Amino acid sequence: MKPILFTLIMLISALAEAQTTEILDTIYANDSKNVALFFPEPIRQGITGSENFVFTYNREKEQYFGLLQAQPGKESNLLVINRNGSIFSYIVRYKALLSKLNYFIPLSNSIGNENPKVADSIQTKTSEKGINNSMYYYQRFCSYLLDKRQYLGRYIRRNDGVILRLENIVFDKEELYFVIQIRNNSSLDYDLNFLNLSVETRQKGKKKSLQRLYQEPIFKHHMPSKIAENEMVRFIYVMPKFSLSNNHRILLDLNEKDGERNIEMKISHKYINNPN
Template sequence: MKKVRTVVMMYVILFTIGAFAQHTSKNYFVNIESDSVSIGYSKTTNIVFPYAIKSVDLGSQDILVQKAKGLENILQIKAAKREFIQTNLTVVTADGKLYSFVLSYNEQSPQLNLSINKTKAEGQEIYFSDESRNGEEIEEYSKLAFYDKKKIRGENENKHDIKLQLNGIFIQKNMMYFRIAVRNNSTITYDIDQLRFFIRDTKKVKRTASQEIEILPFYILNDVAAIDEESENTFVFALPKFTIPEEKYLAIQLLEKNGGRHLELDVKNKKIEKVTVLPTL
């Protein structure tokens, strides 16, 4: 009888331990509250984070987002179109914390400068990117790319008497240098609204936040706001080095300010892989 009681007690203990293990292995979700931010089309909203920004995800292509030039913890946001439908923005910082924002359109009174609260009392630090320490070096490599005689062919679009041409791709260390010429053969000055770089999907998907990724230049050589009539300007864009995954391509987009003479180059990865290495300074 004593042995029977011992066996029963052992069974009860093992059952209790098993039930407790099953209970503790269950996942419990904790709701992460979102902050509401109002942004505009003609004004830029700045958000200062307590740590360097590591990841940004956009809920819609109706907003424009970039890190402040040379800084790692300041995010700049503005509307890409007026009266956009409310959307969201997700940011992950170097300390592993996730921030969620609901973005709404407000052209009259957008929130311009915001700072994420810190647990410690000292003032907000500014985190400079590693690239900012090498700004002068990148400028010199941009000049080397500008004067380099090696050219690539076949990457151009010509319409509305405007020619957009990618005629050189170079690399040195962790930066790539894209040499782009814009020729205005018309009798009307071409005012540049945007000249931007995107990695896009070859096959369009109806709803996905990763369908289009913008690559922001660290430095632009010969940056001008307009191309005079019957004249040309050659830019050099210094971009963080990258390659393009399968079923994607690089789109170089040129938009005219207050006009309709828009052009776009679609560049495949095989062209980018033929990059020219610049000589070391």
């Protein structure tokens, strides 16, 4: 019985919410004062459902506001269309004493658009679904990589008890997965400021110079903000697939927040071009 009861409760809540969203806001006006309505876009058209309500706006030069006046009588409705096609609908009523003379109407009050972009909506939803699927796949594959241990061997750097290790570089589909380990063997917690991955270009010749180009990960898995004393953490940077020529290399730049235990690790182009 519990699943049926839960379903009934959810159905009742949904119906109540639907009825609530259909209730239109009410705007009060009278014949002695102008009630000003300010919209997020210039007004292209404004219509009242009864002659005892008058909504005036600039028909020659579109402006953001209109003025509403009312004569005693039955309630009616006001329909306003903005320049961008947004539609606003309100109940209007006569009231001798007004407590509000200015209404600033947000775009969220729009009940729709006269030219709904159905195709764009479908495309947006499809894109969002694709992004969510990609993030889910990254998360699952990262979890798989963290369950297995495979060390590249040589890529370890230390500074005052803090050890940075590049465990693995794995290629899958169109991405490179950098499996990274940080171990804090010191007696102080390590607050991580950033860990940047950059492509470094080595210029040869008499005037040697280095140029670094930061690469933004498309996904970070289990990225820590703090490594406690005597603690080890493992996490993954997911990068778009790329390759490097022999005058390029990768630079991992580990930076401590409010500290000086910084570490730089340089990775040869060979490991990028020949991942696991």
